[in-house]
Amino acid sequence: xxxxxxxxxxxxxxxxxxxxPGRHAYDLPPIDIPTRSIEEILxxxxxxERIEGMPELSEVEVIRHFTRLSTWNYNIDLGxxxxxxxxxxxxxxxxxxxxRLPGFVNAHPCMPDEAxxxxxxxxxxxxxxxxxxxxxxxxxLQPAAGAHGELTGIxxxxxxxxxxxxxxxxxxxxxxxxxxxxxxxxxSGYVVEPIPSDANGMVSLDALSKMLANDVAGVMITNPNxxxxxxxxxxxxxxxxxxxGALVYMDGANLNAxxxxxxxxxxxxxxxxxxxxxxxxxxxxxxxxxxxPVAVKKALEEFLPYPVLTGSGDGGFYFDWNxxxxxGKIKAFNGPFGMHVRALCYILANGPEGLKETTExxxxxxxxxxxxxxxxxxxxxxxxxxxxxxxxxxxxxxHGVSAWDIAKxxxxxxxxxxxxxxxxxxxxxxxxxxxxxxxxDEMNGFIDAMLAIAKEAEENPQVVKTAPHTTRIGRVDExxxxxxxxxxxxxxx
Amino acid sequence: xxxxxxxxxxRKAMLAEMGVQSIEQLFSGIPEKLRLRRxxxxxxxxxxxxxxxxxxxxxAENAEDYVSFLGAGVYRHFIPVVxxxxxxxxEFYTAYTPYQAEISQxxxxxxxxxxxxxxxxxxxxxxxASLYDGSTAVTEAVLMAHRITKRNKILVASTLHPEYRxxxxxxxxxxxxxxKTVGYLPTGRMDTVALERLLDDSVAAxxxxxxxxxxxxxxxxxxxxxxxxHGALSVVGICEAASMGILRPPAEADIVAGExxxxxxxxxxxxxxxxxxxxxxxxxxxxxxxxxxxGSDNEGRRAFVxxxxxxxxxxxxxxxxxxICTNQSLCALMATIYLAxxxxxxxxxxxxxxxxxxxxxxxxxxxxxxxxxxxxxxxxNEFVIQLAGTGVDVQERLLRSNIIAGLPLRGTHPELxxxxxxxxxxxxxxxxxxxxxxxxx
Numbered sequence: 001x002x003x004x005x006x007x008x009x010x011x012x013x014x015x016x017x018x019x020x021p022g023r024h025a026y027d028l029p030p031i032d033i034p035t036r037s038i039e040e041i042l043x044x045x046x047x048x049e050r051i052e053g054m055p056e057l058s059e060v061e062v063i064r065h066f067t068r069l070s071t072w073n074y075n076i077d078l079g080x081x082x083x084x085x086x087x088x089x090x091x092x093x094x095x096x097x098x099x100r101l102p103g104f105v106n107a108h109p110c111m112p113d114e115a116x117x118x119x120x121x122x123x124x125x126x127x128x129x130x131x132x133x134x135x136x137x138x139x140x141l142q143p144a145a146g147a148h149g150e151l152t153g154i155x156x157x158x159x160x161x162x163x164x165x166x167x168x169x170x171x172x173x174x175x176x177x178x179x180x181x182x183x184x185x186x187x188s189g190y191v192v193e194p195i196p197s198d199a200n201g202m203v204s205l206d207a208l209s210k211m212l213a214n215d216v217a218g219v220m221i222t223n224p225n226x227x228x229x230x231x232x233x234x235x236x237x238x239x240x241x242x243x244x245g246a247l248v249y250m251d252g253a254n255l256n257a258x259x260x261x262x263x264x265x266x267x268x269x270x271x272x273x274x275x276x277x278x279x280x281x282x283x284x285x286x287x288x289x290x291x292x293p294v295a296v297k298k299a300l301e302e303f304l305p306y307p308v309l310t311g312s313g314d315g316g317f318y319f320d321w322n323x324x325x326x327x328g329k330i331k332a333f334n335g336p337f338g339m340h341v342r343a344l345c346y347i348l349a350n351g352p353e354g355l356k357e358t359t360e361x362x363x364x365x366x367x368x369x370x371x372x373x374x375x376x377x378x379x380x381x382x383x384x385x386x387x388x389x390x391x392x393x394x395x396x397x398x399h400g401v402s403a404w405d406i407a408k409x410x411x412x413x414x415x416x417x418x419x420x421x422x423x424x425x426x427x428x429x430x431x432x433x434x435x436x437x438x439x440x441d442e443m444n445g446f447i448d449a450m451l452a453i454a455k456e457a458e459e460n461p462q463v464v465k466t467a468p469h470t471t472r473i474g475r476v477d478e479x480x481x482x483x484x485x486x487x488x489x490x491x492x493x
Numbered sequence: 494x495x496x497x498x499x500x501x502x503x504r505k506a507m508l509a510e511m512g513v514q515s516i517e518q519l520f521s522g523i524p525e526k527l528r529l530r531r532x533x534x535x536x537x538x539x540x541x542x543x544x545x546x547x548x549x550x551x552x553a554e555n556a557e558d559y560v561s562f563l564g565a566g567v568y569r570h571f572i573p574v575v576x577x578x579x580x581x582x583x584e585f586y587t588a589y590t591p592y593q594a595e596i597s598q599x600x601x602x603x604x605x606x607x608x609x610x611x612x613x614x615x616x617x618x619x620x621x622a623s624l625y626d627g628s629t630a631v632t633e634a635v636l637m638a639h640r641i642t643k644r645n646k647i648l649v650a651s652t653l654h655p656e657y658r659x660x661x662x663x664x665x666x667x668x669x670x671x672x673k674t675v676g677y678l679p680t681g682r683m684d685t686v687a688l689e690r691l692l693d694d695s696v697a698a699x700x701x702x703x704x705x706x707x708x709x710x711x712x713x714x715x716x717x718x719x720x721x722x723h724g725a726l727s728v729v730g731i732c733e734a735a736s737m738g739i740l741r742p743p744a745e746a747d748i749v750a751g752e753x754x755x756x757x758x759x760x761x762x763x764x765x766x767x768x769x770x771x772x773x774x775x776x777x778x779x780x781x782x783x784x785x786x787x788g789s790d791n792e793g794r795r796a797f798v799x800x801x802x803x804x805x806x807x808x809x810x811x812x813x814x815x816x817i818c819t820n821q822s823l824c825a826l827m828a829t830i831y832l833a834x835x836x837x838x839x840x841x842x843x844x845x846x847x848x849x850x851x852x853x854x855x856x857x858x859x860x861x862x863x864x865x866x867x868x869x870x871x872x873x874n875e876f877v878i879q880l881a882g883t884g885v886d887v888q889e890r891l892l893r894s895n896i897i898a899g900l901p902l903r904g905t906h907p908e909l910x911x912x913x914x915x916x917x918x919x920x921x922x923x924x925x926x927x928x929x930x931x932x933x934x
Contacts, residue, residue, distance in 0.1 A: 012602075014602065014605070014606060014609075015606050015829075015833050016606075016609060023836070024836050024838060024839060025573070025575070025833075025834045025835075025836065025839070026573050026834050026835050026836075026839045027839075028571065028839070028842050028843065028846060028919060031846055031849060031850070032922060032923040033849065033850060033853040033923045033926070034853065035849040035852075035853070036849070036852060038739065038845055038848055038849070041848055041849070041852045041871070042710070042848065042871045043871060045741070046710055046740055046741055046871055047739055047740065047741060048739060048740060048741045048742060050837065051613050051614060051737075051738070051837045051840070052613060053609075053613050054610070054613050054614075054832070054836065054837040054840075055833065055836065056836045056837065056838070057833055057834075057836060059575060059834065062575055062579075062830065062833045062834050063575055063578075063579065065833070066579045066582075066585075066603070066826075066830060066833075067579070067582070069598070069599035069600075069602055069603055070579075070582045070584035070585050070599050071584060071599065072584075072596075072597075072598035072599035072602075073584040073585065073588045073591075073596065073597055073598070073599040073600055074588065074593070074596035074597065075583050075584045075585075075586075075587040075588040076583075076587040076588070076589075077583035077584075077587045078583070078584070081589065083589055086589055086590075088589055089496075090496050091586070091587050092496060094541055094544055094545070096581070096586075097545070098544065098545065098548035098549075098552075099761075100577070101548060101549060101552035102552065102557055103551075103552025103553055103554070103555040103557040104548075104551075104552050104555070104761060104762065105759035105760065105761050106555075106557050106569070106759070106760060107555050107557070107760065107761070107762040108561055108563045108567055108569070108760050108762070108763075108897075109567055109760070109762050109763030109764075110563045110565050110567070110900045111555075111556065111559075111561070111563065111897060112892070112897070115555065115556035115559065115892075115897070116554075116555045116556065116762065117554045117555070118550070118551040118552055118553065118554030118555040119551075119555055119762050121551050121554065122548075122551050125536075129535045129536075132533055132534050132535055133533055133535065135529075144625035144626060144629065144764065144765070145625060145817075145818065145819045146818065146819075147806070147816045147817055147818045147819070148625060148629070148816075148817075150816065151664075151816055155663065155667075158667060167667075178807075178818075179805075179806040179807040179808070179809070179810045179813070179818075180806050180807075180816050180818050182806075182810040182811035183806035183809075183810060183811055183813045183815070183816035184816040185811065186811040186812070186813075186816070187636075187664070187668065187815070187816050188667055189666075189667030189668055189669075190667075192810075192811040229522065230522040230523050232522055232523070232524055234527070235524070235526070235527060258523075259533070260529060260532065260533045261520060261523065261528065261529060262523050262527045262528055262529055263529055266527060266529065267527045281496075283586045283587050283823070284587070284588065284589045284590065285585070285586050285588075285821075285822050285823030285824075285826075286585055286586070286588045286589070286590070286591060286597075286600035286603075286822040286823060286826065287589070287590035287591065287600065287604075287622070287783065287819055287820050287822035288590075288623070288765075288819035288820045288821040288822045288823065288824070289625075289764070289765030289767075289819075289821045289822075289823060289824055290819045291765075305663075327663055328659055328660075328662055328663035328666075329628075329656060329659035329660050329663055330660060330663055331625060331626060331628055331629060331660060331764075332566060332626055332627065332628035332654065332656035332657060332660060332763065333566075333567070333656065333762070333763025333764060334762070334763055335763070335764055336761075336763075336764035336765035336766075337761055337762035337763060337764055338759075338761040338762075338764065338765050339764075339765060341548065345544055345548065347535060347536075348536055348538070348539045348544060348547065349495075349496070349538065349539060349541075349544055350494060350496075350538055351535065351536065351537045351538025351539070352532040352533040352534070352535050352537070352538075353494075353532065353538065354494040354538050355533060355535065356532070356533070357494045357497060358494065358496075358497065360516045361497050361499055361504070361516075363516070363519050363520065364499070364504060364507060364508070364516050364519060365499070365507075367511060367513070367519050368507045368510070368511060371510070371511045371512075383522065384519070384521060384522040385522075386519070386520070386522070407593070408593075408595070411593065411595060411596055416589075416593065416596065417593055422807070436496075436497050436499075437496055437497065437498065438498065438499075439498035439499060439503075440498075440499055440503045440506070440507060442498075466791075468595050468596075471595040471596060472595070472598060473594075473595055473598060473790040473792075473794050473796045474595070474790040474791040474792055474794075475595065475790060475791050476594040476595070476788060476789070476790050476791075476796045476797075476798045477788055477789055477790065477791065478594075478788070478798055478800070480788055480789070481786040481787070481788030481798050481800045482786070482800045482801055482802075482803075485777065485784070485786045485800055485801060486786055486787040486788070487605075487608055487619045487620070487777075487784055487785070487786055487787075487800075488605070488608050488609040488612045488618075488619065488620065489605070489606075489609040489787075
């Protein structure tokens with residue numbers, strides 16, 4: 001049953017340890033102009049003698065080094081990666097190819113608009129698609145990642161209130177929210193207040209209405225929330241928030257659960273960000289680059305970061321820099337364009353029917369796994385769930401086995417662990433999101449592994465608590481690493 | 494849809510096992526009044542050949558074959574072929590953030606190597622795992638200085654990249670932080686007399702950029718010393734990371750932050766790129782962003798792991814040092830591979846050729862055209878030409894011969910008249926530089 005076998009992977013030291021003087025891996029063309037010496041041009045005092053410790057390597061060593069390192073990584077092309085909330089979907093290869101077309105990678109962001117109409121066409125088409133998918137009126141592609149989009153959105157809410165005479169003071173955020181939400185609110189100069197979840201795992205309308213007042217600038221809601229539950233009162237929540245003059249921000253981390261099914265713009269959301277690396281398959285890259293476009297309703301459009309991409313009427317595009325009410329720039333240049341190409345490629349590959357199908361199958365897969373595991377793992381909230389399901393380790397912790405142990409043991413079975421210990425409102429959370437790009441066989445393998453671990457937790461907890469047993473390294477002593485941080489190579493001592 | 498493995502019969506079988514009638518039933522938690530009962534109005538699905546065709550056409554609409562002397566924070570450098578070959582390995586680009594250390598050692602060790610490289614290049618003691626880009630990295634450095642000093646005033650060189658300055662303004666506006674501008678001298682360098690006048694014990698940081706927006710290499714040691722005298726931190730921004738291959742590093746600065754796009758990352762119309770932030774060990778706990786540490790596993794083997802997460806938003810929420818969650822791992826990997834490939838000699842050669850070709854271009858413009866080259870300070874690979882007359886005709890003429898002469902500075906630095914910021918890297922061939930000079934006549 002266990003699909004993980006052993007295979008050779010090679011040890012490899014740090015670049016700094018395999019260096020040898022005089023090796024090199026790259027040659028520049030010889031200089032083709034009459035030259036002066038650098039000392040003569042700059043003056044000696046500007047010049048460094050050497051770069052202490054920088055290694056010298058041959059091309060073969062560089063390639064072997066990084067290839068060996070790469071084999072130590074789990075990745076989505078290798079297998080199932082059910083990280084809840086992170087949406088580890090298949091990353092289509094065509095996205096990579098088109099993002100590397102020379103006309104795109106060699107485009108400089110300061111080129112005159114007329115010289116980069118193809119770039120602007122891609123960005124403009126992506127903006128229109130995202131506006132339609134979310135039911136919003138305008139989109140900015142400038143933010144570099146989800147949290148960056150949150151900051152952009154909250155700053156727009158602030159600008160909106162300032163334009164109405166008072167920025168207000170508080171922003172309310174459910175206790176189940178991602179940590180970036182309160183952090184983004186705080187650096188926007190607002191006070192964060194958590195909204196408690198109710199027994200069904202949703203925003204408590206009662207609690208919310210008690211907290212709302214005319215000093216609340218906005219409410220930040222993740223929908224479906226981090227338990228995978230659609231906030232069924234969302235329209236009522238939005239009405240209530242609006243009746244106090246506040247705005248609704250939606251964290252679009254889980255937008256992949258509603259493509260073509262329902263639209264934030266149709267249930268009262270005023271501003272939201274999307275994570276292109278979640279819903280729209282731009283690769284996670286081992287932790288970035290991401291992309292976090294923000295969509296707004298008309299009332300917030302004038303506050304979008306400048307410049308704003310605009311159609312010229314004759315099929316061309318240009319940037320409008322004259323935006324007197326803009327929140328300003330949130331990043332140099334107009335966002336991570338390489339990610340925009342990939343996301344548009346994905347949207348165009350799917351079309352309207354395909355996008356809806358991705359959501360339908362993502363929800364089917366998550367509910368399939370839920371139905372197969374809910375007798376073995378505790379389900380703290382039994383509301384209907386969409387694209388992900390959150391179990392707790394309650395059944396296993398009785399045997400001394402934690403969510404962390406279960407996660408590590410899954411590695412031995414050849415699977416990436418789910419997200420653990422999030423959301424914070426579930427103790428020992430195991431947050432599973434299969435996405436639509438997994439086969440039934442792959443999911444069945446995972447389900448079998450989870451059930452086997454549940455059994456091990458009862459019969460042989462030690463094997464779970466000491467996992468993983470099959471990896472290059474065992475559990476890392478994270479506490480010591482944090483107590484005595486070693487953050488760069490200082491040589492062998 | 495071709496990216497979905499479950500066939501129609503798989504789906505039926507799964508529903509039957511679940512005892513559910515239809516997929517539609519799974520959406521019962523969404524009130525009917527909120528359901529979209531039409532198809533999304535997005536373009537119809539394209540097959541793979543159609544997608545290729547669509548994007549090839551869009552890419553061809555760009556002026557790819559132009560000779561460009563644009564720099565201003567994004568630089569055209571040669572990128573060794575091995576960089577893209579290696580980052581194209583699925584094991585790197587389709588992995589998630591390395592939270593599970595046992596199956597992420599590849600990414601973790603590569604980030605540790607990136608951190609080490611950045612300390613070597615900047616002369617600092619610690620570096621994070623990367624930030625979004627240069628503009629947000631320098632801004633994060635300012636917020637960090639504000640946290641460390643608990644002071645509210647930031648003195649910013651007017652020769653900081655204008656887009657960096659704009660981003661900084663957006664971030665600090667609501668935090669009670671005040672930005673004050675320090676002007677520049679005819680050398681192109683920061684006016685340190687003006688700086689000294691503005692410095693007092695309310696200043697959190699002095700922000701300079703070197704080479705600065707005009708391409709002039711700053712005396713970062715002098716501004717750091719002045720800052721220190723008043724208990725302020727010195728923040729040095731670096732937009733052109735290739736310069737670190739030869740220039741004396743700003744080791745005396747308290748925080749060095751910037752953009753590493755020059756180290757093997759394509760221009761790609763401005764992103765994704767890779768910001769970095771390096772500082773002194775004593776400020777470690779106020780750093781934003783991810784950090785990888787070296788430690789050991791349960792059997793004492795060397796192991797790498799994300800560390801000091803108690804500074805970060807997923808633990809500290811609203812009290813975190815930054816709201817940033819991600820880093821730019823794959824772009825940091827590009828920089829790491831680039832640096833490994835070039836080595837110290839290769840990187841120095843790149844820097845030398847930038848300096849020499851720029852020097853050649855400056856001399857040519859000065860001796861062969863009627864335009865004036867501004868600023869007398871030492872330069873890396875950029876310089877400012879003040880065009881005689883309106884300047885517009887010259888630029889348009891060059892554009893007609895497929896040469897983008899540089900970035901007009903009318904909008905950001907109107908005091909310079911019709912000025913153009915010109916960048917000459919190692920990729921510019923002699924005949925291209927000569928054609929630029931010819932066109933400027």
